[in-house]
Amino acid sequence: MAHSAAVTKAVVPVAGLGTRFLPATKVTPKVMLPVVDKPAIQYVVEEAVQAGLRDVVLVTGDGQRSVTEHFGRAHHLEARLAARGNERALAEVRAPAELAAVSCVRQDAPRGLGHAVLCAAGHVGAEPFAVLLGDDLIDPGERLLARMIEARRRYGGSIVALMEVPPDQVSAYGCASFKPTDDPDVVAVTDLVEKPDPSEAPSNWIVIGRYVCDPAIFPVLRATPAGRGGEIQLTDALRALATADRGPGRDGGGVHGVLFRGRRYDTGNKQDFLRTTVEFACARPDLAPDFVPWLREFLSALPDGQDGPDAIGRQLP
Ligand code: G1P
Numbered sequence: 353m354a355h356s357a358a359v360t361k362a363v364v365p366v367a368g369l370g371t372r373f374l375p376a377t378k379v380t381p382k383v384m385l386p387v388v389d390k391p392a393i394q395y396v397v398e399e400a401v402q403a404g405l406r407d408v409v410l411v412t413g414d415g416q417r418s419v420t421e422h423f424g425r426a427h428h429l430e431a432r433l434a435a436r437g438n439e440r441a442l443a444e445v446r447a448p449a450e451l452a453a454v455s456c457v458r459q460d461a462p463r464g465l466g467h468a469v470l471c472a473a474g475h476v477g478a479e480p481f482a483v484l485l486g487d488d489l490i491d492p493g494e495r496l497l498a499r500m501i502e503a504r505r506r507y508g509g510s511i512v513a514l515m516e517v518p519p520d521q522v523s524a525y526g527c528a529s530f531k532p533t534d535d536p537d538v539v540a541v542t543d544l545v546e547k548p549d550p551s552e553a554p555s556n557w558i559v560i561g562r563y564v565c566d567p568a569i570f571p572v573l574r575a576t577p578a579g580r581g582g583e584i585q586l587t588d589a590l591r592a593l594a595t596a597d598r599g600p601g602r603d604g605g606g607v608h609g610v611l612f613r614g615r616r617y618d619t620g621n622k623q624d625f626l627r628t629t630v631e632f633a634c635a636r637p638d639l640a641p642d643f644v645p646w647l648r649e650f651l652s653a654l655p656d657g658q659d660g661p662d663a664i665g666r667q668l669p
Contacts, residue, residue, distance in 0.1 A: 393486050
């Protein structure tokens with residue numbers, strides 16, 4: 353049966369404190385940190401728009417006005433750039449404001465991802481909607497979100513994106529068990545566990561930061577007690593929908609997983625943030641011709657067998 357209610361809205365929780373990136377995140381929200389020259393959040397909103405979702409609601413916390421402002425007009429700056437005739441810069445300033453209809457709802461206390469999604473309930477209403485996590489960047493060529501929306505149309509219910517990782521990584525993620533469907537890229541999710549101990553993980557397939565949720569998730573979230581880390585977990589509410597025949601969440605239409613085998617860039621920790629920045633710079637036609645040869649030379653000048661900070665041979669600030 354095809355499920356006709358179209359997915360038109362994207363919920364993007366951005367209220368995280370960004371403690372791993374202090375002091376940079378003291379006054380600048382983590383999702384505003386640039387990957388090359390664009391804040392991470394802009395890549396995410398661009399991905400939502402590419403999948404046809406032009407109604408984007410950011411769930412923000414304290415001190416995050418700049419995230420919403422980034423997607424609005426900057427009349428003063430635009431006037432100054434126009435006066436200088438700097439058309440290229442003017443286009444860069446206007447682009448985020450012209451991308452989508454971006455609005456914002458507040459999450460008054462950091463009570464977890466499930467709670468953040470619940471804060472958007474009034475805006476979303478009774479329609480299926482996507483959730484995109486600002487820390488995860490997905491190669492746009494993968495069309496992951498479009499594939500998830502297609503899976504929702506075919507199977508109904510909620511859809512998660514699943515990626516296979518080495519077993520020692522599962523404890524940092526939501527983790528799924530599942531059964532095959534007749535589509536090799538889509539599975540029926542039978543269980544979900546948030547950040548399991550590797551010895552108790554149902555598989556080594558993790559939930560990555562893209563979801564399509566049935567609106568049935570909202571009443572389930574309201575009834576979901578605090579879970580891992582004392583926070584209301586989206587994974588726990590999806591688990592209730594996936595195991596509906598065994599508990600709450602009936603009529604939610606179950607949960608399917610779209611298997612993702614492409615590139616995911618995590619900007620949530622320093623190592624991955626640095627890798628993402630270098631990789632994105634190497635893929636930029638305007639930067640790569642200078643940056644890649646420099647990078648090669650820089651690496652070949654490092655002494656063999658020395659991977660510590662001494663390898664660079666000088667002190668940096
Ligand atoms: C969140 C989710 C987790 C998911 C992860 C993907 O965790 O709770 O289930 O696997 O995003 O990045 P967080 O990274 O916010 O701790």
